Structure formats: structure tokens, C-alpha cells
Amino acid sequence: MSSDDVSHDPRPGHDLPDSRGRTGLHRTGLDVTGNPDVRISDVEVVSDGWHVLRRTTFDYRGRDGAWATHSRETYDRGNGATVLLYDPAGRTLLLSRQFRLPAYVNGHPDGMLVEAAAGLLDGDAPEEAIRREAAEELGVQVGALEHLFDLFMSPGSVTECVHFYAAEYLPAAIVGGGGLAEEGEEIEPVTVGYDEALAMIADGRIVDGKTVILLQWAALNLFGR
CATH class of the missing domain: 3.90.79.10 (Nucleoside Triphosphate Pyrophosphohydrolase)
Incomplete structure (x- = not known):
């Protein structure tokens, strides 16, 4: 189930405003479709301080055609x-x-x-x-x-x-x-x-x-x- 489906306790940055008034931080990347070899399934806000640390789970199709599931953390401080x-x-x-x-x-x-x-x-x-x-x-x-x-x-x-x-x-x-x-x-x-x-x-x-x-x-x- 995607973190976009509210099956967790309300969390700042997810469903509740964080210290900067932001919500929906766990949805970043879920609608990205530019690469057919990548399917993002879940995004979790790990830290919601001034900047945002996310853990993203996604499936990646390698050159051999096989799909594998990966998890990566990304630090979002804006551009x-x-x-x-x-x-x-x-x-x-x-x-x-x-x-x-x-x-x-x-x-x-x-x-x-x-x-x-x-x-x-x-x-x-x-x-x-x-x-x-x-x-x-x-x-x-x-x-x-x-x-x-x-x-x-x-x-x-x-x-x-x-x-x-x-x-x-x-x-x-x-x-x-x-x-x-x-x-x-x-x-x-x-x-x-x-x-x-x-x-x-x-x-x-x-x-x-x-x-x-x-x-x-x-x-x-x-x-x-």
C-alpha cells in the first residue's frame, strides 16, 4: 500500500502541518512517470525539519528485464x-x-x-x-x-x-x-x-x-x- 493511502497515524508533514505548515511531503515522486523502468511505490518522511529527508521505495527494471525493489533516502533542501x-x-x-x-x-x-x-x-x-x-x-x-x-x-x-x-x-x-x-x-x-x-x-x-x-x-x- 502506498503511503499516499492514509493507513498510519497522522504525522507532521504527512497529514498534519509540520513546523513550516507543509503537508503532503510523502507524496513527492509518486506521480513521476518519465522513466518506464522505474515504479515508485512508497514515500516516507523520515525527518521533517527545515529541510526534508525522505525514504523512497521503488521498483527498478534492469537491462536484463528483471524487476528489483530498492529503497533510497533523499535529502530535499529545495533548489x-x-x-x-x-x-x-x-x-x-x-x-x-x-x-x-x-x-x-x-x-x-x-x-x-x-x-x-x-x-x-x-x-x-x-x-x-x-x-x-x-x-x-x-x-x-x-x-x-x-x-x-x-x-x-x-x-x-x-x-x-x-x-x-x-x-x-x-x-x-x-x-x-x-x-x-x-x-x-x-x-x-x-x-x-x-x-x-x-x-x-x-x-x-x-x-x-x-x-x-x-x-x-x-x-x-x-x-x-
């Missing part, structure tokens, strides 16, 4: 957007430095990561979301955005798709930034020259995946201009 801010006149990039606990407890020396501006969509369109994040984090009012690509960053366990952009910025027009104090953010702007950016990947000063991808794009499309 996000990121932007590489560059000043073509000064040949600089505007990045951020902030503390990242997951990196710190998994071996990063101090947890202070240099990154491109980024954030979750939180219900906004990707372009609106990244304009908001650039203003909050770095004090930049973004003008024209160039959409680069959309990537799944950790598709083995995390549902998030990140929308990648590039945009020019004017150093003289930066006002505010630093992140949102009510969310515990302390974000420091970091200006990096075109010539230094790739060296920071090579020597380990930049280890954030989305930022490495953006800098590789810049090496191919921006730094030679």
Missing part, C-alpha cells in the same frame, strides 16, 4: 542559485568567505570557505533569488544576468538543482552585504584577481564545488577577454 560576479575593468571577481560547519567537521582546517554568492530559491524564480542573495551577502545590485547551466550537485542523495549565472558588478556601487544577522550569517567579501582565481583552486584556498565550476567556466569564457 538553489549561484552567480559569479566579475568586474571586467578591474579584472576581479567578487566572492565571499564564511564559516561552513559541515566542511569543518569533515576535515577542512577552519571551516572558512571562499565561495561564489549563492542561496536557496525559497519560492522565488532563480533570477530573483540570486539577485536577492547577491544583495544580502555582498551588497551588489545585479544587473543583466547570463544564465550558464543548471546542475545537480550531489545526485546520489540530494535532490537540489542549482541554477548557475554570471554577472558584472561595479566595485564602487557595493552597499551593505554581510548576510542576514537574524540567520546567524557573517559573510566577508573577498576580491580575487582573474590571474589568482585558478591558483586558489590548485593550492586549496577554494574547495567549494559550485565555485570551482564557475571559475572553470570563467577560465574558458571570461579570463581571456
Whole structure:
């Protein structure tokens, strides 16, 4: 029986609103039909905190035609957007430095990561979301955005798709930034020259995946201009 059939006690995120007022979190994926070799039969909300952890049971038909039942957990934190801010006149990039606990407890020396501006969509369109994040984090009012690509960053366990952009910025027009104090953010702007950016990947000063991808794009499309 599918978890869509209410045969369990009422649960937050299932039948009762969770801490963010959400219900029906156990139905995600049940109506997906794009792959005829996959049949999703049950979705259970394992954790319904700010983000959602689900356990999904599905049948998968292999290349030999045989069906097998699998169970996987997926972490749903919503989709996000990121932007590489560059000043073509000064040949600089505007990045951020902030503390990242997951990196710190998994071996990063101090947890202070240099990154491109980024954030979750939180219900906004990707372009609106990244304009908001650039203003909050770095004090930049973004003008024209160039959409680069959309990537799944950790598709083995995390549902998030990140929308990648590039945009020019004017150093003289930066006002505010630093992140949102009510969310515990302390974000420091970091200006990096075109010539230094790739060296920071090579020597380990930049280890954030989305930022490495953006800098590789810049090496191919921006730094030679």
C-alpha cells in the first residue's frame, strides 16, 4: 500500500502541518512517470525539519528485464542559485568567505570557505533569488544576468538543482552585504584577481564545488577577454 493511502497515524508533514505548515511531503515522486523502468511505490518522511529527508521505495527494471525493489533516502533542501560576479575593468571577481560547519567537521582546517554568492530559491524564480542573495551577502545590485547551466550537485542523495549565472558588478556601487544577522550569517567579501582565481583552486584556498565550476567556466569564457 502506498503511503499516499492514509493507513498510519497522522504525522507532521504527512497529514498534519509540520513546523513550516507543509503537508503532503510523502507524496513527492509518486506521480513521476518519465522513466518506464522505474515504479515508485512508497514515500516516507523520515525527518521533517527545515529541510526534508525522505525514504523512497521503488521498483527498478534492469537491462536484463528483471524487476528489483530498492529503497533510497533523499535529502530535499529545495533548489538553489549561484552567480559569479566579475568586474571586467578591474579584472576581479567578487566572492565571499564564511564559516561552513559541515566542511569543518569533515576535515577542512577552519571551516572558512571562499565561495561564489549563492542561496536557496525559497519560492522565488532563480533570477530573483540570486539577485536577492547577491544583495544580502555582498551588497551588489545585479544587473543583466547570463544564465550558464543548471546542475545537480550531489545526485546520489540530494535532490537540489542549482541554477548557475554570471554577472558584472561595479566595485564602487557595493552597499551593505554581510548576510542576514537574524540567520546567524557573517559573510566577508573577498576580491580575487582573474590571474589568482585558478591558483586558489590548485593550492586549496577554494574547495567549494559550485565555485570551482564557475571559475572553470570563467577560465574558458571570461579570463581571456
